[in-house]
Amino acid sequence: MAETNSAAKDILAVRDLRILFPTRDGRDTVKAIDGMNFTVRAGETFGVIGESGSGKTTLGRALVSLIAPTDGEILHDGTNPASLRTGEFRKHRRDYQIIFQDPNAALNPRMTIIDSVIEPLEVMREGNDSSRRKRGVAALERVGLSPETAGRYPHQLSGGQKQRVNIARVLTLRPKVIVCDEVVAALDVSIRGDVLNLFTDLQREFGLTYVFITHDISVVSHVSDRVAVTYLGKLMELGPTEDVIEHPLHPYTRALLSAEPIPLPSSMRVDKRIILEGEIPSPVAPPSGCRFRTRCPSVQQRCAAEVPAWRELKPGHMVACHFASAEGPPPDNQDAPVAQQQQEEANEEV
Ligand code: SF4
Known part of the structure; x- marks a missing residue:
């Protein structure tokens, strides 16, 4: 948990956000997010909690521009990413990353771990192959994986190790904000604490801002400075975590x-x-x-x-x-x- 600093600038600002989808048969509209307003401060961990169907997963994807708002806007450090040109948007987006619940989601089973870790750098055309590999191995080590892990394949790793690889992959981009969508839900209970502690250490070291999306109150109470409670596409309550929980x-x-x-x-x-x-x-x-x-x-x-x-x-x-x-x-x-x-x-x- 980061030290709460209410004077910190707003790195995310969600304003009158609505996200609607057509139902599969196209006859109705799903109101996934139906009017949300909140801000996330730079350097804090902001928890979003709710049951499944509360809209929290849609919200997480929208925060990193994977889903466009139907109405309203999400500002990234004061900028509306929707207003950027394609090239600018690509550069901008590296600062706003997401890690998913399924540790396999971002890993190609046919690619070695190091190739998966440096893939985002290749997409961004950063450095050359040797500098990218160096950065990839350093990121793996930083998340507690040995350099030997680099040559392995996803099926040779445990769920916890794969989630560490996903963290390393995102870290290589040196983002400002990471949305963590149920990141420990698929992991064995015995290792969840270690992975959450890793997130906390990385936050201190790199000044990261997290949005932790979860259905699990113990996760929120472990990591978040503030928490928002969602229900059916709306916020019900938001405040300092200790205050909201106690x-x-x-x-x-x-x-x-x-x-x-x-x-x-x-x-x-x-x-x-x-x-x-x-x-x-x-x-x-x-x-x-x-x-x-x-x-x-x-x-x-x-x-x-x-x-x-x-x-x-x-x-x-x-x-x-x-x-x-x-x-x-x-x-x-x-x-x-x-x-x-x-x-x-x-x-x-x-
Ligand atoms: S009492 Fe409050 S929470 Fe309950 S239904 Fe009325 S407005 Fe909603």
Whole structure:
């Protein structure tokens, strides 16, 4: 985790972002991102957390220009990459990289590890073959892999080693920002901590900015300075990680945290276990008003009629809920179907 510096400049600025896709049959529209605003400061680790279907993966790809916004914009250090000419865009894009969940995603099974690592440098036409190889081997060593790894093939490496190769591959470009999309989710639990610590060390050494996208609260609490909670294409809550995890203000964040079994420290766990009822609704036809209302135990009539404003309830701590306050989420509405169901389940358990 980097030292939080609220005076640092915004290296990413997401403004009124909407990303819509046609459904497969072309008859409907998926609202993957439906109005997001936030900034990421240079040198910080910004966590994005949510269930699958929350839009976080689309967001990650959009942050590095792999997907274009339908509306709104994403500024990279004040520049809108969409405004750049092809040559300028290619140069610019090396500063904004992404690492995916699947360690095999960027590795060609028929290429040696060193050839995969230096491939981005070849594409950028940087240096000659010998200088590229030198840089590639140095990057492999920096991520904890021996020079002998260079001549091997992906199938000869473990998942953790392959993910280190992916980190080395991205490092050769010396980026400013790396989006890490579920980067430890496919790895054995026993090595996740080592890989996360490697990310932290590299951040200190190279002054990197990370956006960590994950469904795993323990990952966010381990690495992030600030965290944004996403639900059905919108932000529900955003703030300093410790504050959001210890004192969530949104009913959805509270439910996510209470569903997390271990390894949160006891001080970060909430007493009452709140089960998230049902599946996340379809992003083709999201609920009116507050997106979370069909699963919210605090829901009231107003929630269906009005989209909650994005309000700053504590310094740097934003929430989209009509009834949340700086003290916490609103109390359960005993007449709400979700609250009644939870009460019945609690009674059955006793
Ligand atoms: S109380 Fe209403 S506005 Fe707040 S999270 Fe629940 S449904 Fe949304």
